Amino acid sequence: MNKIQLTIILSLIFFFMGTSISNAAVNAHITYTVTFPEAQAHYADIELNISELDQPTLDLKMPVWTPGSYLVREFTRNIETISAAANGKELYLQKVRKNIWHLNTAGLSTIIIKYRVYAFEISVRTSFIDDSHAFLSSPDMFIYPANMLHSPSTIHIIPYKGWTTVSSSLEKVNGDTFTRYSPDYDILFDSPIEIGTQDVFGFTASGVNYEVAMVGGGKYDKERLKKDLPKIVEEETAIFGENPNKHYTFIVHNALKGGGGLEHLSSTTLGASRDAYATEAGYQNFLALAAHEHFHLWNVKRLRPIALGPFDYDNENYTTNLWIAEGFTAYYQDIIVRRTQLYSPENYLGSLAENINQQENLPGTRVQALSESSFDAWIKAYRPNENSANSTISYYTKGALVGMFMDLEIINDTKGKNSLDDVMKYMYNEYYKVKKRGYTDAEFKQAVEKFAGKNLDDFYAKYINGLTPMDYDGYLSYAGYKLTNALAANNDPALGITTVAGISKIIVSSVVRGGSAWVSGINVNDEVTAIDGAALTTTTGVLAGKKPGDKILVTVIRDGLTLNIPVTLLKNNRVKYKIEELPNVTSEQLVVRKKWLSIK
Numbered sequence: 001m002n003k004i005q006l007t008i009i010l011s012l013i014f015f016f017m018g019t020s021i022s023n024a025a026v027n028a029h030i031t032y033t034v035t036f037p038e039a040q041a042h043y044a045d046i047e048l049n050i051s052e053l054d055q056p057t058l059d060l061k062m063p064v065w066t067p068g069s070y071l072v073r074e075f076t077r078n079i080e081t082i083s084a085a086a087n088g089k090e091l092y093l094q095k096v097r098k099n100i101w102h103l104n105t106a107g108l109s110t111i112i113i114k115y116r117v118y119a120f121e122i123s124v125r126t127s128f129i130d131d132s133h134a135f136l137s138s139p140d141m142f143i144y145p146a147n148m149l150h151s152p153s154t155i156h157i158i159p160y161k162g163w164t165t166v167s168s169s170l171e172k173v174n175g176d177t178f179t180r181y182s183p184d185y186d187i188l189f190d191s192p193i194e195i196g197t198q199d200v201f202g203f204t205a206s207g208v209n210y211e212v213a214m215v216g217g218g219k220y221d222k223e224r225l226k227k228d229l230p231k232i233v234e235e236e237t238a239i240f241g242e243n244p245n246k247h248y249t250f251i252v253h254n255a256l257k258g259g260g261g262l263e264h265l266s267s268t269t270l271g272a273s274r275d276a277y278a279t280e281a282g283y284q285n286f287l288a289l290a291a292h293e294h295f296h297l298w299n300v301k302r303l304r305p306i307a308l309g310p311f312d313y314d315n316e317n318y319t320t321n322l323w324i325a326e327g328f329t330a331y332y333q334d335i336i337v338r339r340t341q342l343y344s345p346e347n348y349l350g351s352l353a354e355n356i357n358q359q360e361n362l363p364g365t366r367v368q369a370l371s372e373s374s375f376d377a378w379i380k381a382y383r384p385n386e387n388s389a390n391s392t393i394s395y396y397t398k399g400a401l402v403g404m405f406m407d408l409e410i411i412n413d414t415k416g417k418n419s420l421d422d423v424m425k426y427m428y429n430e431y432y433k434v435k436k437r438g439y440t441d442a443e444f445k446q447a448v449e450k451f452a453g454k455n456l457d458d459f460y461a462k463y464i465n466g467l468t469p470m471d472y473d474g475y476l477s478y479a480g481y482k483l484t485n486a487l488a489a490n491n492d493p494a495l496g497i498t499t500v501a502g503i504s505k506i507i508v509s510s511v512v513r514g515g516s517a518w519v520s521g522i523n524v525n526d527e528v529t530a531i532d533g534a535a536l537t538t539t540t541g542v543l544a545g546k547k548p549g550d551k552i553l554v555t556v557i558r559d560g561l562t563l564n565i566p567v568t569l570l571k572n573n574r575v576k577y578k579i580e581e582l583p584n585v586t587s588e589q590l591v592v593r594k595k596w597l598s599i600k
């Protein structure tokens with residue numbers, strides 16, 4: 001398709017759309033043409049054409065963050081050149097803020113903006129281009145007219161040599177895969193675009209057409225995925241009662257090492273290791289990741305905290321509810337894989353015990369409350385430093401554990417009639433479908449109380465807004481389980497440091513709050529060279545035969561100076577929990593267990 005044909009098609013589209021749009025500004029026609037003349041050097045050249053313009057001035061913007069990833073990333077730092085022109089003449093484009101350009105457009109009906117973007121950050125939330133493929137994470141690619149967030153746009157992609165395939169949830173224009181249509185900018189910024197030679201396969205589940213785009217190779221078994229992914233889709237759809245998409249795209253980036261994902265309304269981008277699929281545990285992890293990101297199409301993309309949409313693309317969007325948006329999604333990812341029977345109850349309980357260990361071995365759990373970890377995600381969770389483990393928690397891990405507590409509370413209080421599923425379905429209907437807005441903290445709490453049949457003030461004070469130790473045994477006992485700590489009898493001392501991996505020197509990378517090193521003043525970045533005068537090549541086994549209370553002399557090099565630091569050894573307080581069956585499980589406990597773990 002050439003540009004003239006494209007214009008005709010676009011004119012028709014906008015003609016049919018025009019009737020429902022009243023604001024003059026949104027009648028402008030917006031087209032992007034994306035080319036990759038130097039893909040090998042990681043550049044995209046983008047031409048933004050705005051026609052039918054009728055306003056004296058125009059601000060052009062780029063988001064500073066990507067929804068779902070709560071960090072201001074200052075995307076315009078990757079824009080190398082930008083210029084504006086109209087009627088064949090260059091216009092003065094004034095940069096007025098880090099992410100805003102100002103333009104006088106009096107009397108102009110068509111303007112053309114050309115800009116060049118550098119994209120070389122491999123992640124699910126940033127764009128990446130090389131000569132093998134391009135992953136366009138839209139918020140860091142598409143400059144937009146500031147007053148036209150609700151306007152449709154068309155993206156015309158001119159692929160680099162050899163690229164044959166486009167994968168995106170954006171609709172094709174006239175069946176052309178290289179021309180995509182976005183009804184507004186919230187949709188465009190929520191629709192990544194993968195272009196290259198990816199391996200694409202599909203399946204149908206819950207009446208929705210699914211496309212899986214495998215990028216970068218990998219040892220995946222397509223037939224097995226086509227059997228297992230639909231089970232996940234169907235179990236998740238059953239919770240909410242409907243699957244609101246017509247089609248959905250999984251973009252999977254397979255690499256030497258990979259992980260993580262980013263949720264979107266009708267698609268997701270997943271990171272995986274090419275080898276992950278080769279082992280059963282790796283395959284299950286991949287399914288759990290897919291279950292997590294897919295669950296988000298309801299939880300956070302549609303059912304959402306009130307602060308998370310409509311988005312402010314210029315600033316941080318603060319919410320205390322990421323423990324619901326992310327933590328509950330993390331809880332459900334494993335519960336869903338269990339429901340598909342791809343996890344046994346033992347697999348599930350093993351994974352749960354690992355989450356508990358992660359939470360309890362984090363000193364930050366006694367410092368930062370769950371709601372606070374969500375609010376400060378922008379400055380803490382996404383900006384970790386050497387002291388993060390001592391001062392912060394993960395709203396994923398603790399949020400998932402709180403989700404489990406709430407689920408067990410509701411199942412137990414209603415004798416197996418209701419569960420957290422009912423809360424999620426109710427909230428989806430009530431806020432996304434009926435009220436068409438996000439929920440407040442109080443509204444979510446009221447919904448849980450409604451299904452639990454009890455007041456949760458105390459629960460929130462302890463676990464959401466406070467630092468009360470988690471009562472695992474209390475909640476697990478509803479289902480006839482308890483925790484046992486395999487290290488309970490352990491009386492070994494620990495130095496309480498972690499060291500930089502993969503180098504021959506022993507460099508301290510973190511110091512555990514309250515541990516031997518912390519108390520005696522060993523610092524991050526210290527090079528540990530000897531203990532009691534004996535030179536070290538490893539820290540493994542150096543405390544063999546020692547006990548808490550023993551004194552040692554640790555030699556370190558700090559800023560070029562050698563220091564001898566006396567250390568009194570303290571007990572290693574790490575825990576290693578397992579979940580075990582209580583003796584004499586009652587029929588009431590069995591009812592809760594069967595409902596919780598979907599045991600038939």
Ligand SMILES: [Zn+2]
Pocket residue numbers: 263292293296325326329
């Ligand atoms: Zn998530």
